[in-house]
Amino acid sequence: MNNHAVEVLMVEDSEGDAELAIRALSKRGLANHLIWVKDGAEALDFLFTRGAYAGRAGAEAPKVILLDLKMPRVNGLEVLRQIKSDERTKGIPVVVLTSSTEEVDLDECYKLGVNSYVSKPVEFDEFAKVVSKLGMYWLLINKLPGS
Amino acid sequence: MGTVSHAHISPEHPTEHIMHLKTLLFGKRNQVGRRLVFLVFTFSSLITLCTSAIQLATEYHGLRNALNQQLDSVRIYVPSISSSVWDFDELQVQRAIDSLILLPSVDRVSVVTADTHSRWDAGAHHAPATHVIVRSYRLRYKVRGTEQDIGELTVIGSLDGIYLQVERSAMSIILSNALRTFLVALFMLYVIHRLITLRLGKMASKVRELVPDILPLTQMLETDHDPMPETLDELDAVDWTLDRTAKDLHVAVTALATLNEKLEQRVQERTKDLESFSYSVSHDLRTPLRAIAGFSRILDEDYHDKLDPEGQRLLGIVCSNAIRMGQLIDDILAFSRTGSCEMASTSVDMERAVQEVFQDLEGTYVGRDVQLKMNSLPSARGDRVMIRQALENLLANAIKFTRQQTTALIEVSSTVEEGECIYCIKDNGAGFDMQYVKKLFNVFERLHDNRDFEGTGIGLAIVKRVVTRHGGRVWAESQIGEGATFRFTLPNRNHEHE
Numbered sequence: 017m018n019n020h021a022v023e024v025l026m027v028e029d030s031e032g033d034a035e036l037a038i039r040a041l042s043k044r045g046l047a048n049h050l051i052w053v054k055d056g057a058e059a060l061d062f063l064f065t066r067g068a069y070a071g072r073a074g075a076e077a078p079k080v081i082l083l084d085l086k087m088p089r090v091n092g093l094e095v096l097r098q099i100k101s102d103e104r105t106k107g108i109p110v111v112v113l114t115s116s117t118e119e120v121d122l123d124e125c126y127k128l129g130v131n132s133y134v135s136k137p138v139e140f141d142e143f144a145k146v147v148s149k150l151g152m153y154w155l156l157i158n159k160l161p162g163s
Numbered sequence: 164m165g166t167v168s169h170a171h172i173s174p175e176h177p178t179e180h181i182m183h184l185k186t187l188l189f190g191k192r193n194q195v196g197r198r199l200v201f202l203v204f205t206f207s208s209l210i211t212l213c214t215s216a217i218q219l220a221t222e223y224h225g226l227r228n229a230l231n232q233q234l235d236s237v238r239i240y241v242p243s244i245s246s247s248v249w250d251f252d253e254l255q256v257q258r259a260i261d262s263l264i265l266l267p268s269v270d271r272v273s274v275v276t277a278d279t280h281s282r283w284d285a286g287a288h289h290a291p292a293t294h295v296i297v298r299s300y301r302l303r304y305k306v307r308g309t310e311q312d313i314g315e316l317t318v319i320g321s322l323d324g325i326y327l328q329v330e331r332s333a334m335s336i337i338l339s340n341a342l343r344t345f346l347v348a349l350f351m352l353y354v355i356h357r358l359i360t361l362r363l364g365k366m367a368s369k370v371r372e373l374v375p376d377i378l379p380l381t382q383m384l385e386t387d388h389d390p391m392p393e394t395l396d397e398l399d400a401v402d403w404t405l406d407r408t409a410k411d412l413h414v415a416v417t418a419l420a421t422l423n424e425k426l427e428q429r430v431q432e433r434t435k436d437l438e439s440f441s442y443s444v445s446h447d448l449r450t451p452l453r454a455i456a457g458f459s460r461i462l463d464e465d466y467h468d469k470l471d472p473e474g475q476r477l478l479g480i481v482c483s484n485a486i487r488m489g490q491l492i493d494d495i496l497a498f499s500r501t502g503s504c505e506m507a508s509t510s511v512d513m514e515r516a517v518q519e520v521f522q523d524l525e526g527t528y529v530g531r532d533v534q535l536k537m538n539s540l541p542s543a544r545g546d547r548v549m550i551r552q553a554l555e556n557l558l559a560n561a562i563k564f565t566r567q568q569t570t571a572l573i574e575v576s577s578t579v580e581e582g583e584c585i586y587c588i589k590d591n592g593a594g595f596d597m598q599y600v601k602k603l604f605n606v607f608e609r610l611h612d613n614r615d616f617e618g619t620g621i622g623l624a625i626v627k628r629v630v631t632r633h634g635g636r637v638w639a640e641s642q643i644g645e646g647a648t649f650r651f652t653l654p655n656r657n658h659e660h661e
Binding site (some may be wrong): 032086 | 450
């Protein structure tokens with residue numbers, strides 16, 4: 017994986033969900049520059065080029081971060097809070113992609129400045145559709161500064 | 164508790180009351196009655212005494228006047244006695260005074276000549292009266308034109324008879340009045356006992372019953388229970404009991420408030436637990452489920468050709484069950500939310516709600532002829548989201564169970580009965596057996612085979628919960644093959660003023 021060209025950072029602890037999402041994105045050819053990390057701590061390490069990613073060449077931000085909420089160690093809300101409170105990362109679009117449909121989570125995420133909140137459909141067809149729509153939108157349609 | 168608790172004697176048996184006359188008069192019971200009777204008795208006696216005194220004084224005066232008049236009438240005998248004395252007709256004088264002595268109340272009569280040498284007496288031989296009236300008449304005789312004093316007639320009237328008579332009247336007045344007052348007092352005692360003190364006792368014990376008999380409460384109250392003082396009468400007892408009860412109630416109310424607060428806190432904690440539980444359910448159960456469904460689908464997509472028909476069938480079963488389980492989780496969560504969510508009360512346009520829900524369900528009846536017939540529906544008061552949820556379940560059922568009809572007809576109407584608005588959703592679908600109507604609204608109860616009509620058995624439980632939480636009722640009637648009719652009530656906007 018070429019770190020220079022990371023377009024999608026997927027933060028997802030469930031291997032199944034991650035694989036299904038990657039499969040859905042790759043069907044549209046959107047998974048070529050995707051990196052998948054399994055928890056919040058790893059996601060922060062990647063974004064702030066520390067820990068295992070200390071040597072990451074360059075520090076270009078991904079075009080979108082797909083963030084799960086319920087994860088071991090550092091949960092999604094904490095990751096979101098840190099991303100949105102750091103000058104270097106606050107401009108990166110963050111899409112929360114979660115199984116939670118709880119109002120509390122929704123409120124909290126928007127307070128922290130989430131760019132989009134999408135709940136994972138239970139059905140695989142729906143799930144695949146939603147993920148590929150997200151990929152299309154954030155990678156192809158959405159414009160970011162400097163691109 | 165002394166006098167108060169004795170008040171259970173049945174007033175229905177008069178003999179019992181007579182038997183209890185002694186206790187009524189001297190016992191501890193009926194203290195108020197006795198006190199009252201004593202006061203009335205004393206007062207009545209005083210009045211009797213005064214009136215009797217006046218009565219006796221009048222009687223005494225009358226009798227005394229009569230005596231005076233009688234003694235005055237002796238005057239007419241004076242001339243004849245005077246002449247007898249002048250004549251010195253001793254026999255005549257003695258006869259005159261002997262006849263005078265026969266007059267009633269005349270005790271003694273005596274005649275003394277002026278020179279005091281001669282004296283005639285009558286009635287002097289018996290014991291002299293203690294109280295007397297003395298009348299003296301000068302005996303004069305005209306001798307050659309001049310009146311000469313020849314002696315004196317003395318008549319002594321006895322007052323003893325009058326005194327005796329007055330005494331007797333006094334006795335009889337006092338005795339009769341005393342007896343009358345006593346009898347009246349006795350009657351009053353009984354009446355007061357019957358009408359007031361018995362009830363006071365009952366009142367006191369009823370007041371005691373006001374304090375709820377809850378164990379932690381009684382324990383709290385028992386600590387400072389000093390017994391009621393024995394000296395209190397019935398009214399004081401009621402007063403004392405009221406005071407005690409007021410104190411106890413204060414303690415009880417405070418305790419209840421504290422308990423309530425604790426309970427509220429506990430409920431909030433539990434609700435939080437429940438919320439985090441349903442969160443876990445929604446998140447943790449869905450993830451593996453999606454994997455099952457997703458990877459079965461991938462298996463089907465990528466390895467379809469490598470599976471034989473049986474393998475494909477089995478894979479199909481896995482897929483459909485994964486979908487069903489997802490539906491179950493969604494429904495359980497929805498059901499649990501309808502029980503615990505906060506309700507916002509607004510006016511809900513029921514016609515619009517039905518239209519919108521019916522449109523939202525469009526995807527479930529694509530390619531079918533489903534007709535919705537709706538009469539005018541009054542708006543309801545309640546939580547918009549919850550009411551829509553109930554409507555969605557009812558309409559979805561109507562759509563689902565009319566699947567086998569060429570033309571599905573769903574009629575939504577309303578009637579007002581006894582100020583209550585009844586909404587009605589009627590379909591011409593499969594219906595159900597009324598034998599199981601009681602099970603209809605229970606969670607996970609299904610009256611149809613899953614092969615004919617899929618479902619989780621939660622929809623109607625949600626409907627019932629929504630309606631019940633709004634203070635309404637829901638019921639249904641049907642016949643197999645004849646369609647089903649669901650009716651529910653919701654508080655009408657006219658009945659609530661906010």
